[in-house]
Amino acid sequence: MGSARLNRPVSFQAALLAPLAVAIGLALALQPVGMAGALLATPLGPGRALLTPIFPLGARLILAPLQTLIATEAPIALPLDIGQLALIAALGIWLAHRLARRERLLAVAWSPVLLPVVVFVLATGLTAFSAYSLGAWLNEWLKWVQVLLLIVVVLHAGQGERWRWLVFGLALAGAANALIGLYEFFGGSGALHLLINDRFFRAFGTFGQPNPFGGFMGLLAPLVLCTTLSHALALWRDWRMQRLRLPGVLWTLFYAGASGLIVVGVFISWSRGAWLGFAAAMAAVVFALPRRLWQSIALVATLAALVGGLWLAGRLPASVVARVSSATQELFAFDDVRGVDITPENYAVVERLAHWQAALNMARAHPWLGVGFGNYEIAYADFRLMNWKFPLGHAHNYYL
Numbered sequence: 001m002g003s004a005r006l007n008r009p010v011s012f013q014a015a016l017l018a019p020l021a022v023a024i025g026l027a028l029a030l031q032p033v034g035m036a037g038a039l040l041a042t043p044l045g046p047g048r049a050l051l052t053p054i055f056p057l058g059a060r061l062i063l064a065p066l067q068t069l070i071a072t073e074a075p076i077a078l079p080l081d082i083g084q085l086a087l088i089a090a091l092g093i094w095l096a097h098r099l100a101r102r103e104r105l106l107a108v109a110w111s112p113v114l115l116p117v118v119v120f121v122l123a124t125g126l127t128a129f130s131a132y133s134l135g136a137w138l139n140e141w142l143k144w145v146q147v148l149l150l151i152v153v154v155l156h157a158g159q160g161e162r163w164r165w166l167v168f169g170l171a172l173a174g175a176a177n178a179l180i181g182l183y184e185f186f187g188g189s190g191a192l193h194l195l196i197n198d199r200f201f202r203a204f205g206t207f208g209q210p211n212p213f214g215g216f217m218g219l220l221a222p223l224v225l226c227t228t229l230s231h232a233l234a235l236w237r238d239w240r241m242q243r244l245r246l247p248g249v250l251w252t253l254f255y256a257g258a259s260g261l262i263v264v265g266v267f268i269s270w271s272r273g274a275w276l277g278f279a280a281a282m283a284a285v286v287f288a289l290p291r292r293l294w295q296s297i298a299l300v301a302t303l304a305a306l307v308g309g310l311w312l313a314g315r316l317p318a319s320v321v322a323r324v325s326s327a328t329q330e331l332f333a334f335d336d337v338r339g340v341d342i343t344p345e346n347y348a349v350v351e352r353l354a355h356w357q358a359a360l361n362m363a364r365a366h367p368w369l370g371v372g373f374g375n376y377e378i379a380y381a382d383f384r385l386m387n388w389k390f391p392l393g394h395a396h397n398y399y400l
Contacts (some may be wrong), residue, residue: 051096053157054165060086061169065177065216068208087146094153104222109155117148124373132373140362140374167227174220175258177205178265187270196270197319203268214274217265222281224262228255255257272323304324338385352396 063070064083080088098104108114121144131137131375138188158166181203184191194202194210202210231252238244266278286303337353340346361383362371371379380391 002371020030039099053090053097053153054162056086056090057154057157057166058169060090060174061166065173065206067206069206084146087150090153093151094157111151111155111157113151114155117144117151117272119146121148127369127373130366130369132375133372136374136378137212137372159313162227167223170220171224171227171258171262174217174224174262174265177207177213178217178261181205181217181265181268182261194270200268202270205265205267206275210269211271211273214269214271215277216276217262218274218281221259221262221266221278222285224255224259226285226364227251227260227283229253267320270323275324327330342387351392354385355392356397357385358383358388358391 001142001362037202060083063086067083070082122140124141124144128134128141130136153164184205185200185203187200189199189204191201194204196202203213204210205213205216207213207216231248234253235362236242263278266274283300283303287300290299303325311321336352337357340350342350348389358380359376362376362379365371365383377393
């Protein structure tokens with residue numbers, strides 16, 4: 001898409017309604033299911049939703065991060081988690097929207113993003129033939145089919161200028177969750193098992209666990225940072241041409257504030273995976289920004305040298321350095337842990353390595369198709385190490 005299209009904001013007056021939409025979504029999420037259904041049955045619910053698939057997608061952005069909160073606090077058990085229910089609603093409204101406009105249902109907008117997901121879905125589908133449990137395989141495989149369907153819906157719903165609302169919704173949802181994370185980081189959670197340096201607490205937002213919270217923040221951060229850069233460049237151009245307008249200033253301030261909150265959210269999750277993933281994502285973004293290859297290489301090399309210099313000079317926070325160093329030690333010091341003495345200090349590391357070793361045993365026994373997608377927990381008893389009786393649900397390593 002061209003630079004002019006990228007930098008042309010949607011109506012600011014319309015965007016002022018977004019906080020109201022977030023408040024309504026939160027209120028509905030905390031209502032009993034019957035009451036929420038009655039409220040959504042009003043003309044405002046389906047009437048507005050059928051106008052555009054953006055509405056249910058925006059609602060899903062608000063509701064999906066609340067999955068753990070709703071599951072634990074809702075007075076009625078839902079048949080599916082709230083994210084899946086919101087996805088079903090989005091798919092239904094998308095289909096109704098296409099039928100109402102007499103569009104072909106099988107006419108899918110193509111994007112390079114689809115190719116790796118399609119290949120992954122097909123490859124993991126083959127593991128059904130070696131699965132210990134077809135039910136467990138199907139449950140995990142359908143999650144990725146949902147991802148594929150969601151990409152298709154977003155490609156259609158975000159055509160034209162409508163994609164801006166999806167970016168805005170993502171930024172708003174991420175910033176709101178980061179604010180909750182900050183409250184938890186400064187003691188709001190009181191969870192002693194998440195204590196950092198006897199002072200702070202690992203943030204987990206509405207996810208219940210720090211790692212998925214950090215992953216959510218890490219996925220959003222590059223997108224929102226790039227959006228901030230886009231609006232800042234547009235604002236700079238308008239200022240030079242002496243046509244500065246209030247909506248442009250406010251949009252830039254909003255995305256800058258959201259970027260700051262989300263990046264902080266990555267770090268206060270204290271998730272090494274989120275940190276490393278965010279660093280890799282930002283390296284890719286920085287590499288893609290310049291128009292010439294040599295400029296990309298020079299820019300990434302300069303940033304790497306800067307970070308490396310700060311690391312070697314001891315200018316980075318010691319707690320952060322220790323946290324990242326422990327991740328590299330786990331990665332490069334992998335060995336047979338069956339004879340390792342388990343202590344409180346090394347328990348977390350040895351536990352993870354033991355589950356990696358169990359996963360490697362599965363790979364050796366089933367080198368072609370594995371034990372079946374999503375079947376790690378079921379197959380674990382046949383491949384576990386002696387001192388590690390219980391599986392963690394997964395190998396803490398997606399490749400394994």
